[in-house]
Amino acid sequence: MIQVTCALIEDNHRVLCAQRSKNMSHPLKWEFPGGKLEAGETLENCLRREIKxxxxxxxxxxxxxxxxxxxxxxxxxxxxxxFRCSLQTSEIILKEHSKIEWSTVFQLEKFDWAEADIPIVKHYIQTFR
Structure with missing residues (x-):
């Protein structure tokens, strides 16, 4: 099993959603950004590295x-x-995704989410609505 971290980055009562590029697997699906855990890395350090x-x-x-x-x-x-996260810096540079959107919890269901993210979206809506 592959461990993959993802960040629900919150700012001003909104959460960052990222659309996968057409060149990625699951093209143009929406996700919470993150990536695969590398050997010897903690989950939190993996997440920080991937978001950077x-x-x-x-x-x-x-x-x-x-x-x-x-x-x-x-x-x-x-x-x-x-992981729920907050911003430490605010200038976004898209390197892998086609676009990002800031969404309120009430708008999250409008996105065409990657399958693995759907239960996380549902939990976030139920918990933080």
Whole structure:
């Protein structure tokens, strides 16, 4: 199983949503940004590294949320591990995603989410609405 972290980056009562580029797997689906855990890395350090690499942002990890284990059609299994985060810097540089949007909790359901993110979206809505 592959461990993947993702950041629910909050700012001014909104959360950052990122659209995968057309060149990524699951093209143009929306997700909470993050990435795969590397050997010897803590989950929090993985998340900070991935957000810096993908968006050029520094974040503060606030709280771990319940994980989601997802099996894709190619039999790849991931554990998606979400964290609530806050911004430490505010200038976003898109390096992998096609676009980002800041969304209120009430607007999250309008996005076409990547399958693994859907249970995390639902939990976030139920908990923080």
């Amino acid at each position: 690499e993908e968006l050029g942002l520094d974040i503060k990890v606030i709280q771990r949320l319940p994980s989601n284990i997802h099996k894709y059609s190619d039999n790849k299994i991931i554990e998606l591990i979400p």
